[in-house]
Amino acid sequence: MRIYTRSGDKGQTSLIYGNRVAKNDLRVEAYGTCDEANSSIGLALSHLKGEDWLGKDRFMEVMQRIQTILFHVGAELATPKGKEVKWQLKKEYIDELEKQIDEWDEDLAPLKNFILPSGHEASAGLHMARTVVRRAERYAVALGDELENQLVVSYLNRLSDFLFVAARYVNKHLGGREVTLDPDV
Template sequence: MVRLNRIYTRTGDAGTTGLGTGERRAKCDGRIEAIGTVDELNAAVGLARLHASAELDASLARIQNELFDLGAELATPETDEPPAFERLTLIPGQVERLETEIDAMNEALEPLRSFVLPAGSPAATYLHLARTVARRAERVMVALARQDGERVSEVALRYVNRLSDHLFVAARIANDNGRSDVLWVPGKSR
């Protein structure tokens, strides 16, 4: 159970922050960057929810909770030592659920004839914004995983990769099943 009695602790005033393990890291550390980017992604998903249909909102609400789970996973790095407590980690079923939802949403869409610009309805535009933040979160997590001594689970990397696909297809759904997509016209303004 999470319990927050005070919002400010002053422990980060010197430029460090604590992980779930109690370890302190610089606020510019790659792991802290990954956690922060996932948090930003969660906020972008929250913006999209303001304009989403009820069905899409339910999916996005679940995704927001899963993004907190991902943040918790990143905040408690895997080590060779036995953990003092059970780590919260994403599981393959969460990736599979995203894939199932992508496939179901994609059935309602016409095949793409061009790249889609991040525009259209407010819901679609915010979903595209969330998609771009998901891509950045993925890049930051991959960079972290490639640092010596750092680990990021394969499931976490698959989840964030699949989530950006999910958000793209959801944006097309929010654009009247793709009928209101704003398509890229190469060289249109030449």
């Protein structure tokens, strides 16, 4: 199978089931932004090579599960309304995020101020991924009724919270400095 097909050379692409749409279609923006978020997570995780801390293996396992689910969320966004979604997001995936957020958050100092995205390279990368997920969420919201499974919006909302806590968790375990917002600037 070739990587290039030339079928998109005139600015169109295919959704799942073959429907052709413009590459700037809102649905394409939504699933493309999920792909961008997934790549951002992968880049952030690449900064953990050679790093070691108690719990790193579990952290990487959780993050790879998140990447897999996010890939499926993108596929769900790429499926036209009224068509069968082969893999469908379930509420239990949102519950998993919340459980993990609570577990990692217990290990962190309570926030008293806003923090700036910073610290360890992996942490800064997770903050970047968080902002990309927020953009994917905005696109998913804009799809409105065209989005068959509204849990996608909830998942993306919770995922951005998850990535915020994950970034803080990495900073704590790898000595990354959290920079608090200076309200007087």
